[in-house]
Amino acid sequence: MLANNAFGIDLGTRTIKIYNAHSDNVIVEKNMIAIEDKKNLFAYGDSAFEMFEKAPSNIEISYPLCNGVIADIKNMQLILKNFILDCNKGAVKPAEFYIAVPSDITEVEKRAFSDLVKDANIKAKKILRVEKAVADGLGLDIDVKNAQGILVVNVGFHTTEISILSLGGIVLSRLIKVGGQKFDESIKNAIRKEFSLIVGSKTAENVKIDLRELEADERKAVVYGRDIVTGLPMEKEIPTDLVSESMLENFNVIIDNIRVILERTPPELSADIFRRGIYLTGGASQVVHLAELIAKGTGLKVNVSENPVSGVALGLAKIIKDDNYKSVAYLEGMGR
CATH class of the missing domain: 3.30.420.40 (ATPase, nucleotide binding domain)
Incomplete structure (x- = not known):
């Protein structure tokens, strides 16, 4: 009904x-x-x-x-x-x-x-x-009531929630304060340090979203901001490597916490997780390289959600x- x-x-x-x-x-x-x-x-x-x-x-x-x-x-x-x-x-x-x-x-x-x-x-x-x-x-699309050993990683804006589900309930869950906003902050700081340019949060976020496309086309990211030295508005081309590397530290915090949860998982559920892999979802989970780095860091396959938001x-x-x-x-x- x-x-x-x-x-x-x-x-x-x-x-x-x-x-x-x-x-x-x-x-x-x-x-x-x-x-x-x-x-x-x-x-x-x-x-x-x-x-x-x-x-x-x-x-x-x-x-x-x-x-x-x-x-x-x-x-x-x-x-x-x-x-x-x-x-x-x-x-x-x-x-x-x-x-x-x-x-x-x-x-x-x-x-x-x-x-x-x-x-x-x-x-x-x-x-x-x-x-x-x-x-x-x-x-x-997982039948959570009957399925056993499902590892869901939801990367949000402020937080990432790492949970293990079994039979409709939660076995383990951990909420860490790393998410899309931290990624944006890292990009802002890297641009400031490398180019003496202050950019806004929206600009950093747009660079993060466009990164996959920019890398595929081998283009640099064009950003607008304020020059620290002159105080005047200006435009700069930012290499994509700088953007990717700036977020690595945050990605590693997420991977380390996934490993902590996996270490605490009962062995029977670990076997199920090994077969199924990790389910990755949440708005910030779409950032380029995150899924493959999680796969590399845990040795598990990563299933990326079709509707992350x-x-x-x-x-x-x-x-x-x-x-x-x-x-x-x-x-x-x-x-x-």
């Missing part, structure tokens, strides 16, 4: 993904908010991101999530409420909410996700939590649509 009015919510530090059962689609927008004069909502989602690093001082633009947990609940409620209103074409109807929550955070931080939905004035009939890694597994939301969609998977969602306080 399909709960017609149900939403699956995956709150990422960088993007918010909402599955709407009524229209059977996933919206993906930047998880950002712009507040004017400290009180008025000016913009949210992608339109707030457009203004990022460009807004005047009276407009404050921020991410309400930090390191995978809710840092600013008031603004997060504003964003969520507005997106739900957009989904419902301006009306709020009673609905069920399935919210994806990281495993390796405290119970208080987990409860904040449920409280967020409860207090956002969006008429939540029922709020169910789903472990993010389990939803990820479903989004990767919306994977968790698609997993929540499966739980909403298929009664067989309802048992992986649980009410607050019930625990798993």
